[in-house]
Amino acid sequence: MSEFDYDLFVIGAGSGGVRAARIAASHGAKVAIAEEYRYGGTCVIRGCVPKKLFVYASQFSEAFEDAEGFGWSVGERTFSWQTLMAAKDKEIERLEGIYRTNLERHNVETFDTRAVVEDAHTVRLLSTRQTITARTILIAVGASPNVDTAIPGHEHAITSNEAFQLEELPGSVLVLGGGYIAVEFAGIFNGMGAETHLMYRRDTILRGFDNELRSAVQEEIVKKGINLITEDVVTAIVKRDDGKLEVTSEQGRTLVVDQVMYAIGRDAHTKGLGLDKAGVEMRANGEIIVDAESRSSVPSIYAVGDVTGRAALTPVAIREGHAFADSTFGGKPWTVDHSLIATAVFSQPELGTVGLTEEQALEVSPNLDIYSTRFRPMKNTLAGRDERMMMKIIVNADTDKVLGVHVMGPDAGELAQILGITLQMGATKADFDRTIAVHPTAAEELVTMREPSRRIRA
Template identity: 75%
Template sequence: MSEFDFDLFVIGGGSGGVRAARIAATHGAKVGLAEEYRYGGTCVIRGCVPKKLFVYASRFSEEFEDAEGFGWHVGERSFSWRQLIAAKDKEITRLEGIYRRNLDNTGVTCFDSRAEFVDDHTLRLTATGETVTAKYILVATGGAANLDPDVPGIEHAITSNEAFHLEELPESVMVVGGGYIAVEFAGIFNGLGVKTQLMYRRDMILNGFDMDLREAVQEEVAKKGVEIITDDVPVRIVRRPDGRLDVTSRQGRTCVVDQIMYAIGRRPNTEGLGTDAAGIILKPNGAIAVDAASRTNVEHIYAVGDVTDRVALTPVAIREGHAVADTLFGNNPWTVDHSLIATAVFSQPELGTVGLTQDQALELTPNLDIYKAKFRPMKHTLSGRDEKMLMKVIVNADDDRVLGVHLMGPDAGELAQVLGICLQMGATKADFDRTVAVHPTAAEELVTMRAPTERLRGA
């Protein structure tokens, strides 16, 4: 009989924690899991899933306009924010039910409670006060949205959490930030008819992405009507008697908006977790420090997902959780390769990317061939919309290996997933070249670009 209540106890019912719990249970481990809010985590409850549903909703305004170019005459249109919210809530409830059933079906014991460390093998369930012990503990508590506490009036601001539950759609909004969430929500609000400003502290949105992609997305987002304000941040927010907000910026701008939404990054969710009691080392930003196997400095305590501040993407957390479970209980030790991860930004237009940016590739080798095509998608030859698509392939000129592919346009995220397989397999430009094109598609540009648009050669 084990000296512990559980072989594995997971703190957090998000994607990474649930995957680890389920896989460990299928390997025969006795598993417990504690979740203080709703099962599914940020992605399912207040992140990528409801956001993608909002993106779909916001695209219809352009689809109605584009239809006329193809002979359709669309009648009177109206939009119900409350109907969208109700439909979204119904879908999230359905998905949460699936998460719970999957845990039950694999024999995981679930606790609807917050769990905090008492010591390195013991956790207190705050809902009941009871304690449980585990041989291994996995922390999968995710992250939380940031606000800027130094801005007077910041209590009037919302984050993406609240944006999913607004009672009314605002007439005007300022989105603060320039990353995934900020750019996506700017597109959502704009597509739903909200007067939208995007304020970012840097000179160009989407820091960390390939520069050509950043420039192209910023240009297209602005053409769609989002007012992009760069090199600036709010320094004061004041609630007016009429309920609207006066926003003053560092550069002296003054704006009046109905809502201001901050999307300036997320912080690892370790506050009040009791990591000190367990002896767990945290990074300066509060993230749990782990090795390549997701193990903390305490040998039997692991952490996965956003709480580790490695790659804050749901599929990465899922892979990390799966690896921990297989390693501990499946007699199959493996680690996650974080070096080549395909990702998408559901901006408008959409962005998909896998591999190295041009600047990153130059750190690997000074000899690059750059293939780039920027063109009007076939659909817009009839719709009349002034929107471009971008495709960029970065090739190591020394061995012909494709180092990165960066896309902007319809279904860029879908393309990035398939391209991720190609790059994982070590595809070369010659492999692309001998692939027969699918015509007529935008994606055929990836296999028909024969001559580099730019050759970069070191000394």
């Protein structure tokens, strides 16, 4: 008989925690999992999934306009926020049920309560005060959105969490931040018809992405009607008698809006989790420091997903959870390669990217060939829309290896997934060149750019 109640106890039933629990159980481990809110985590409940549904909804406003250029006569159009919310809630409920069913099918015991760490092998369930022992503990609690609590009136603002639960669509909104969540929600609110302002403290949005693509996205969202305010920050938020929010900024601006939404980053959701008591080393923002095997400074405690600060992406958390379970319970050790991750920003226009930015590539090789093109896709010609598409390929001029590919435009995320496979296989520019184009498509530009638009040499 084991000296522990479970072989594995997982705290957090998001994508990473659920994958780890299921795989560990499939290897014969006795597994339990605790979740304080809803199964599915940030991605399913209040992140990727509802956000993408909102993006789809917001794009119909332009789709109706574009249809007229193709001969369709579209009648009076109305939008019901309540209908969208009800449909969204129904889909999330369905997905949460799938997560629970998959755990049950693998004989993972579930606890619907917050769990905290007592020591290297013990957790405590807050709802019952029950203590449970486990040979191994996995922390997969994700991250939470930040709010600048130093700003007077910050309590009147919302985050992405609350945005998914609003009872009605705000007539006007100020989104604070310039990362992918801020840019995506600005596009969502704007597309749904709200007067939308986006305020960012730097000069160009989407820090960390390729600079040329960042500027291109910024130019396009302004053309769509978003009031972009750069190099400025909020200094105070005052709720007026009429319910509106009056916002003042460092640069002397005053805005009156129905909602203010913070999207200035996320911190690991580890506060009050008891990890310090167990001796787990963490960064100042609460992120758990782990090695390549996802092991913390305490040998029996592991962590995967956003809580580690490695790469805050759902598919990464899933891979990390799977690798942990295979390695720890399946006798099949492997680690996740974080060096090449394809990703998408569901901004409008969409951004898909894989590999190195031009700025990062220069740190790898001083000799680069840059292939880039910007054009109006075919659909926009009859629609009469001036939105441009952009594609960029970054090549090591010494080896001909493709170091990065970046796409801005419709279905850029779908393209990034396929491009990720090619870069994972070590594709060269010659491989791209000898690939026959699919015509007429926008993607054919990726294999028809023959001459570099720029050459960078040491």
